[in-house]
Amino acid sequence: MNSKTQKIIINLEDSKYLNWKLCLRNKLKNLKSSNIEIDCKNLDLSCTEISDIISIVNQSNCKVISFYSSSSKTIVSSQSLGYKSQFILENDSYENLKTKEKDLTVSKTNFHQGTVRSGEYLESPGDLLILGDVNPGAKVSAEGNIIIWGRLLGIAHAGNKGNSKATISALHFRPVQLRIAKKVARGPKEKPQLGLAEQARIDSEVIIISPLENT
Structure with a gap:
């Protein structure tokens, strides 16, 4: 070679x-x-x-x-x-996630591959990792953290059973509404910086959004 x-x-x-x-x-x-x-x-x-x-x-x-x-x-x-x-799923080799089933539960993390479209609702009993976009009109919810490998344009609710330490992360952060535990916030008005992954979390009793690398 x-x-x-x-x-x-x-x-x-x-x-x-x-x-x-x-x-x-x-x-x-x-x-x-x-x-x-x-x-x-x-x-x-x-x-x-x-x-x-x-x-x-x-x-x-x-x-x-x-x-x-x-x-x-x-x-x-x-x-x-x-x-x-x-x-890569734990204890797995270099195997493309696309060969897996659409929804998997491994180590309390639920994996969803594909876009969550308007009118759809996706819920996870643990952490939720989405390999795709969450479109306007769609809602995703999890007892733990939510990680979106794509655009968050709809509604996301992390820590839906009261976990105030849960977080919401996305590659493109422009949600309609954010919820963490019992706290609610509207999405930011300003456009997110291109190529900057961001994360929402509760700090001093309010939901804040910051670059993922600083969290």
Whole structure:
């Protein structure tokens, strides 16, 4: 295989190293002009940390082409920066989620693939991860957190059984209404910054929205 098109998978979780940055730098030492797929395992990485990975890989004259992770936060962070990202179910190999059933419940997280359309209602007894958009007129609700790998344009209710620590995250944050536990807020009037994943949470008894990397 031509070294210029060589594809290498780097696992960031390796017990031989103190942290993922040392692990990544060590594994890049002998790689040049390679396309790199980053396996983040269950590491929860922010947009800033994903940017650090890109920078470290670029310094080795390599290029990141995609990310794998079983952490929804890492997937949202990498996707918001424009990188191909694949959510991996725990104890699963690199298997495309599209081959799975439309709705799965694994480790108390409900996965829904596809757009939630106007008039539709989606509810989860645990966390809810949506691989698609939530359109205006649609409502999604969960006892735990809600993570939307797409646009939130409808209504989202996290912590619907009273969990005030629940959060709502999305790649494009323009909801009609937000609810967390018993708190209610209307969506922001200003347009969200392009490519910036955001998260809503309760702080000082009110719902606030902030960039995902700062939460």
